[in-house]
Amino acid sequence: MKSLIRRIRWARIGCILCGLLAAGAVGYGCYRDSLDTELVEYRATVEEGDTLWGIVAKAATDKEDMSKLTWQVMHDNRISDPGHLQPGTELIIHVKKAREL
Structure with missing residues (x-):
């Protein structure tokens, strides 16, 4: 039971990190295009x-x-x-x- 909880937590953390990375990439792309x-x-x-x-x-x-x-x-x-x-x-x-x- 304990290993199942750990897997779920790591999966949730991985999804959150991927979402933050994608949001950061989109934000940087918009910022870069508006600079120059x-x-x-x-x-x-x-x-x-x-x-x-x-x-x-x-x-x-x-x-x-x-x-x-x-x-x-x-x-x-x-x-x-x-x-x-x-x-x-x-x-x-x-x-x-x-x-x-």
């Missing part, structure tokens, strides 16, 4: 025939979510109708700086 987020500002001038998506795509990296970035550019530049961009308008685009290896 540096934004770079790009300025683009709208030309005849340009689309907002096309302008944003020139400044975005492969890891950017284009939908979110396009929405952010619309919000930052107070664009209510992206289908009617005026040529000559200067857009400010903030993107995350690509990490250097």
